[in-house]
Amino acid sequence: MTGVLAAAGTNTDFVAEESLFWILFVAAVSAALAMILVRRAVHCAIMLAIVMLCLATMYAMQGAPFLAFVQIIVYTGAVLMLFLFVLMLIGISSADSITETIKGQRLATGFAAIGLFVLLALGIGHAAIGPAPATTAANGANNLTGLSQLIFTTYVFPFEVTGALLITAAVGAMVLAHRERTSPKPTQRELAARRLASGQLAPDPPPGVYALHDAADRPALLPDGGTSESSVSTALSPRDPNETPRFVPPEETLQITAEEAEREINPATSSGRAES
Amino acid sequence: MSPVHYVALSVILFVIGAVGVLVRRNAIVVFMCIELMLNACNLAFVAFARLHGNLDGQVIAFFVMVVAAAEVVVGLAILMAIYRARRSASVDDANLLKF
Numbered sequence: 346m347t348g349v350l351a352a353a354g355t356n357t358d359f360v361a362e363e364s365l366f367w368i369l370f371v372a373a374v375s376a377a378l379a380m381i382l383v384r385r386a387v388h389c390a391i392m393l394a395i396v397m398l399c400l401a402t403m404y405a406m407q408g409a410p411f412l413a414f415v416q417i418i419v420y421t422g423a424v425l426m427l428f429l430f431v432l433m434l435i436g437i438s439s440a441d442s443i444t445e446t447i448k449g450q451r452l453a454t455g456f457a458a459i460g461l462f463v464l465l466a467l468g469i470g471h472a473a474i475g476p477a478p479a480t481t482a483a484n485g486a487n488n489l490t491g492l493s494q495l496i497f498t499t500y501v502f503p504f505e506v507t508g509a510l511l512i513t514a515a516v517g518a519m520v521l522a523h524r525e526r527t528s529p530k531p532t533q534r535e536l537a538a539r540r541l542a543s544g545q546l547a548p549d550p551p552p553g554v555y556a557l558h559d560a561a562d563r564p565a566l567l568p569d570g571g572t573s574e575s576s577v578s579t580a581l582s583p584r585d586p587n588e589t590p591r592f593v594p595p596e597e598t599l600q601i602t603a604e605e606a607e608r609e610i611n612p613a614t615s616s617g618r619a620e621s
Numbered sequence: 622m623s624p625v626h627y628v629a630l631s632v633i634l635f636v637i638g639a640v641g642v643l644v645r646r647n648a649i650v651v652f653m654c655i656e657l658m659l660n661a662c663n664l665a666f667v668a669f670a671r672l673h674g675n676l677d678g679q680v681i682a683f684f685v686m687v688v689a690a691a692e693v694v695v696g697l698a699i700l701m702a703i704y705r706a707r708r709s710a711s712v713d714d715a716n717l718l719k720f
Contacts, residue, residue: 361624370630375632377657379642386649393653396634401695402662403627407671409679412663412686419686424693425654431697432649435710446646446713454643458636465632472624491676492683500680507687514691521698524705 362406373399390428397421411488550576560584627668634661646711648700652693659689 380392392560398421405413496504531539540546550565550573564583565576577583635658641654663682670678700710707714 347651359622366622366626370626373630374633374637377637377659380657381637381644381654386647386653389650389653393657396657397660400664403664404667407624407627409667409670410680412667412679412682415683415686416663419690420656420660424690427693427697428649430652431701434701435649435704447700451644454640457643458640461639462632462636465635466629469625471634474623474628488676488679492679495676495680496683500684507684510688510691514694517675518698521695521702528689574717613702 356553365406366403369399386432387429390425390432393428394421394425397425409488411492549573552576552578624668624672629666631661631665631668634658634664646713648703648710648712648715649697651712652696652700656689656693659685 376392376395376399377554380396383389383392397416401413401416401421404410404416440487550567553563553565553576562577562581562584564572564574567573572583582602624629638654638656638658638661641657642651643649645654663685665686666682668678670676670682703715704710709715
């Protein structure tokens with residue numbers, strides 16, 4: 346990275362810049378293509394991160410180290426994390442539907458893309474773009490000094506407007522993400538009445554944690570010797586609490602044998618009563 | 622190395638982003654493609670700043686980044702509001718304004 350920053354804007358290491366450019370070119374274009382081709386939104390986000398990192402390196406190669414780091418910190422760090430956060434809220438497994446809802450949309454999109462590409466390529470091809478100047482004299486002492494001089498003199502008014510924009514965006518996001526309560530919040534008396542009406546006064550029993558097998562997938566033992574299936578999380582499949590564990594520690598560390606512990610913990614053979 | 626290569630890459634990325642906006646259904650992916658287009662514009666701005674030997678292009682790219690951040694925040698908040706109301710993030714399902 347320091348080599349890239351040192352060579353930035355000087356064109357001294359021509360071959361290095363050229364080879365690095367083509368590597369990044371292939372990486373960025375293939376990642377961008379993969380982004381519009383993969384179905385899952387999370388994979389799209391990863392591909393977008395690759396494109397952004399490639400572009401950050403290109404900024405550094407072009408004498409814009411400040412923008413390179415802003416790109417990594419703001420885009421790859423903040424914006425993409427925001428995307429992933431919203432993806433997590435909305436449903437991470439939501440795959441895009443492949444079916445075409447508008448007939449011939451893909452074909453029309455292909456033609457439009459080719460047209461746009463030809464238009465832009467012609468415009469750039471007709472422009473006389475010569476080689477870059479050897480060094481950016483506008484930088485001043487360094488890139489950061491030059492940028493800050495421009496931002497706080499020529500562009501100071503847009504910079505101030507940017508502050509207003511950011512505040513407005515933050516307030517707008519809070520207003521949009523705020524959820525109004527459509528029904529009044531239940532009082533403690535109403536909650537108590539609801540619990541009495543449901544027939545179950547106490548909360549569900551927690552899963553069993555025993556001396557023999559301290560695992561969350563063992564159903565709780567009830568006072569009558571049965572087991573409570575509802576005590577195990579639905580994400581786990583409950584195991585028989587009387588099953589002998591596969592790993593038996595050596596006798597010198599564990600004083601009681603498995604059979605003794607079994608008899609001690611659960612004297613009655615479990616009937617496996619399903620408690621609802 | 623001529624800045625025209627960088628501009629060419631930005632053109633390619635911009636077109637890919639535009640295709641993604643037109644083709645994809647998931648609103649978040651559409652948003653990501655818009656971000657890709659903005660990034661492509663930034664690359665062109667930086668390349669032109671280098672071409673002209675001044676820093677104005679870099680300042681503009683900086684402002685583009687700020688505006689893009691604000692846009693993403695508001696856009697994702699809107700998306701979440703729509704998802705709460707419609708239980709879907711597909712752009713096909715938000716069709717109440719369709720006549």
